Amino acid sequence: MKALDRYLQNARIKQARRFVHKNDTVLDIGSADGVMFDKWKGYISCGVGIDPTLTSKISTDYYVLHPGYFPDACIDGMQFNVITLLAVLEHIPSNQQKSFAQACFDFLQPKGRLIITVPSPQVDQILEVLLKLKLIEGMSLEEHYGYKPEHTEQIFSEAKLKLIHQEKFQFGLNNLFVFEKP
Numbered sequence: 001m002k003a004l005d006r007y008l009q010n011a012r013i014k015q016a017r018r019f020v021h022k023n024d025t026v027l028d029i030g031s032a033d034g035v036m037f038d039k040w041k042g043y044i045s046c047g048v049g050i051d052p053t054l055t056s057k058i059s060t061d062y063y064v065l066h067p068g069y070f071p072d073a074c075i076d077g078m079q080f081n082v083i084t085l086l087a088v089l090e091h092i093p094s095n096q097q098k099s100f101a102q103a104c105f106d107f108l109q110p111k112g113r114l115i116i117t118v119p120s121p122q123v124d125q126i127l128e129v130l131l132k133l134k135l136i137e138g139m140s141l142e143e144h145y146g147y148k149p150e151h152t153e154q155i156f157s158e159a160k161l162k163l164i165h166q167e168k169f170q171f172g173l174n175n176l177f178v179f180e181k182p
Contacts, residue, residue, distance in 0.1 A: 008170075012086040013039055015169055016115045019178050020044060024081035027107060029070045030088035037063040044082075050074065071103035079109040085116045090147035101159035105181060114161055114179040118149050120172060149175040 013036045020026065023045045028036055031049025037060075040047070047063035054067035066073045083104055092100050104114050152175070153163050161179035168175055 009035065009086075010039075011170060012117045012174070015117060015174075015176050016084050016086060019113055019115050019165065020082050026082045026084060027074070027078075027080040028084045028086075030086065030091070031065055034058065034060075034063055034065050036084070036086070048074075048078070048080070070100070071107065074107060079107055079112070081109055081112050083108060083112070083114045085114070085118075087117055087119065089116055089118045089152070092147075094147075097155050098158065101156045101161070104156070105159045105161055108161075108181040110181055112181045113164075114156065114177075114181075116152060116156075116175075116177040116179070118147060118152060118175050118177070120149060120168075120175060121147075149177075152177050 009032075016036075017040065020040070020043070022043060026037070026040070026044050026047045028034075028047060028049045031037075031047075031051045032053070034047070034049050037044075037047040037049065041062055049063060049065040050068060050070050050073045051065065052067065052069050054065055056067060058065040085104075089097075108114060153166070156177075156179050157163065161181055163177060164180045165178035166176065
């Protein structure tokens with residue numbers, strides 16, 4: 001990861017952290033190398049991460065990272081206080097978003113929070129330029145499905161999750177959504 005990649009990642013983690021409570025259990029979908037858990041060590045009780053780019057399971061005394069896709073890589077019956085989707089939703093094909101949202105509901109405890117960051121559509125053009133200038137790495141742009149942030153509330157509300165916070169950050173180029181399970 002290049003410095004700009006880490007900066008963008010850290011900005012998303014910082015935004016999400018505001019909605020995580022002391023001793024929460026956290027499922028991070030798209031966890032990459034577990035950097036979010038390293039930053040939150042001592043604050044959350046434990047973390048489980050899932051990422052399709054991992055080649056093997058990684059276990060620490062504080063978190064476990066599983067290779068694969070959500071929800072298939074999760075253990076049935078597990079529930080979390082928080083699920084994070086930081087720059088992940090735009091990678092989910094539209095025909096899978098409804099079942100993905102329902103799986104998030106299923107893996108959340110009552111009063112659990114789903115924290116989502118998703119870029120604004122114009123970010124893809126910016127990322128393409130940054131990629132050509134070699135200022136960022138991959139970002140899996142080929143997996144962006146033209147996701148529109150304004151669809152987020154409807155997708156997750158249909159899964160019975162209630163939107164409790166929404167804002168833009170990074171000059172309006174990123175969107176933060178926080179949902180809660182009743």
